[in-house]
Amino acid sequence: MQALILGSGAMGLRLRDELTAGGHVVRAMLGRPGRQPRPEPATLAPIDMAFEFSHASSTIGNVRFALATGCRTVVVGTTGLADPGNGPRALDTLARDVGARIVLAPTFSIGAVLFGRLAEEAARLFGRFDAYDPYLLEWHRRRKPDRPSGTAAALASRVLPHLPSKRRARLADGTGAPDPDTLEIVALRAGASPGMHLLGFDADGESIELRITARDRSAYVAGALLAAERLLAGPAAPPGLIHFETLIDDLLTEPTRPAAEAPQPDPSKEDLHALVA
Ligand SMILES: NC(=O)c1ccc[n+]([C@@H]2O[C@H](COP(=O)([O-])OP(=O)(O)OC[C@H]3O[C@@H](n4cnc5c(N)ncnc54)[C@H](OP(=O)(O)O)[C@@H]3O)[C@@H](O)[C@H]2O)c1
Numbered sequence: 001m002q003a004l005i006l007g008s009g010a011m012g013l014r015l016r017d018e019l020t021a022g023g024h025v026v027r028a029m030l031g032r033p034g035r036q037p038r039p040e041p042a043t044l045a046p047i048d049m050a051f052e053f054s055h056a057s058s059t060i061g062n063v064r065f066a067l068a069t070g071c072r073t074v075v076v077g078t079t080g081l082a083d084p085g086n087g088p089r090a091l092d093t094l095a096r097d098v099g100a101r102i103v104l105a106p107t108f109s110i111g112a113v114l115f116g117r118l119a120e121e122a123a124r125l126f127g128r129f130d131a132y133d134p135y136l137l138e139w140h141r142r143r144k145p146d147r148p149s150g151t152a153a154a155l156a157s158r159v160l161p162h163l164p165s166k167r168r169a170r171l172a173d174g175t176g177a178p179d180p181d182t183l184e185i186v187a188l189r190a191g192a193s194p195g196m197h198l199l200g201f202d203a204d205g206e207s208i209e210l211r212i213t214a215r216d217r218s219a220y221v222a223g224a225l226l227a228a229e230r231l232l233a234g235p236a237a238p239p240g241l242i243h244f245e246t247l248i249d250d251l252l253t254e255p256t257r258p259a260a261e262a263p264q265p266d267p268s269k270e271d272l273h274a275l276v277a
Contacts, residue, residue, distance in 0.1 A: 001232060004047045004071060005029040006062035007054030011077065014221045015051050022225075030065075033058055041068035049073050049228045056080035063094055063102065072100040073231045075224050079106050079150060092241035101237055103230075105244030106150050108223030112197075113248050115212045116158055119199045122210055123159035130165050132201035132208070139188040139196040147171065147187035151197055156185055159199065 001024045005012045008031035016026050027044050030036075032054070050066035052059055052074060059078045066074050076091060081104075083089040088104060095102045107113070126132040136159075138152040148156075148171055156169035160183060169183040178184050195214040200207060223244065230247050 001025070001048040001228065002027055002046055003228075004044060004050040004066055004069065006050060006052045006066060007031070007058075007078070009053070010217060011053035011220065011224075012051075014217050015053065015224065018221050018225060030062075033061055038065070041065055042070070045070045047071035048232060049075065051224060051228070052076045052078055053224075054078050056082075056086060060086045060090060060094070063091065067094065067098050067100055072098070073228070074100065074102045075108075075227050075231070076102055076104045077108055077220065077224055088241055088243075096240045099239045101231055101239055101242055103227040103242045103244055103247065105223070105227070106154070107220065108227060108244060109214065109219040110223050110226070110248065111212055111219055112151060113223075113245055115197070115210070116155060118210055119155050120158050120162065122199060122201070122208075123162035126201040126208070127159075127163040127165070129203075131203045133203070134159065134163055134166065134183055135200050135202065136169070136183065136185045137188065137196075137198040137200070138185070139190070139193050141192045141194065142189050144189060147189065148185045149187070149195065149197070151195070152185055152187065155197060155199060156183060159183075 003019050003024055003026050005015055005026060005028070008029050012029050016029050019026050027047060028039065030038055047066065047069045048071065050063075050069075050071045050073070052062050052066065054062055056078055059076060059081060063074055063076065074095075081087045081091075091102050091104060094100075123134065126134065136152055136156055138149050140149055160166060160169055163183065165181065166183040167181040169185055170178070172178065172184045172186045194216055196211065198209055198211040200209040227244055227247055230251075
């Protein structure tokens with residue numbers, strides 16, 4: 001694919017490396033608007049796919065720039081977008097106006113998307129038993145400017161409706177014990193952690209924990225590339241905004257590999273099969 005990258009920070013650089021390594025052509029990677037003169041959009045055509053990972057204040061301008069090249073498929077990962085202005089509705093309108101498709105996600109980590117579903121199911125199960133007290137813990141690098149993380153906030157609002165014993169979720173602060181009907185969110189800031197989220201349920205005799213730990217940005221890059229591939233190869237969705245979760249839903253409902261292609265049982269493991277039968 002012929003790609004355009006908007007945002008030349010950590011994500012932009014990683015995307016450029018992955019695209020190049022995969023044999024794609026990065027026509028341009030553009031940093032903060034106004035820092036350097038930008039080329040005329042038409043001179044970059046043809047662009048198959050634009051990736052927008054910059055800053056919320058630049059996203060709409062960047063997407064307009066991408067569309068002005070004639071590109072009609074865009075992956076947007078910048079966080080902090082909100083309507084009215086630069087949120088999902090604004091992006092949807094931009095896309096529909098020119099017949100483009102834009103995939104948006106606060107996280108392109110496939111693991112994080114699936115983790116959200118596991119968390120919701122866990123809350124549905126454990127929420128039936130008052131003995132299991134739920135809690136949320138997240139850990140990010142010391143310099144992260146906000147807390148709780150967007151992912152922790154999203155997890156809290158996802159699990160809360162399934163926890164009859166909890167009326168609200170709140171960032172742990174102060175020195176006293178929290179109200180029993182509060183879901184505690186603990187935001188730890190230390191070191192260089194790119195992100196850890198943990199949903200736990202604690203009872204007298206046992207503790208159950210679901211945890212997702214990011215090691216670096218590669219999971220986000222992989223998800224952004226998957227979104228791009230699906231946009232370019234998949235059955236054409238109507239113009240407008242597409243949420244990454246929807247693409248994952250489509251993927252999950254696709255048939256799995258036919259049995260003929262599945263790996264055959266290893267005969268050397270037959271004894272083991274007998275042992276556990
Ligand atoms: N959806 C996901 O899966 C996912 C994953 C990771 C990150 N993100 C989000 O993607 C965005 C970029 O992440 P990153 O890790 O690449 O960030 P970063 O390293 O800080 O890079 C940000 C880039 O945006 C540019 N920029 C444009 N307008 C800006 C402005 N008004 N203020 C500050 N910077 C501006 C920066 O320009 P300069 O180089 O001139 O500073 C830089 O090129 C962030 O919103 C981040 O939260 C999303």
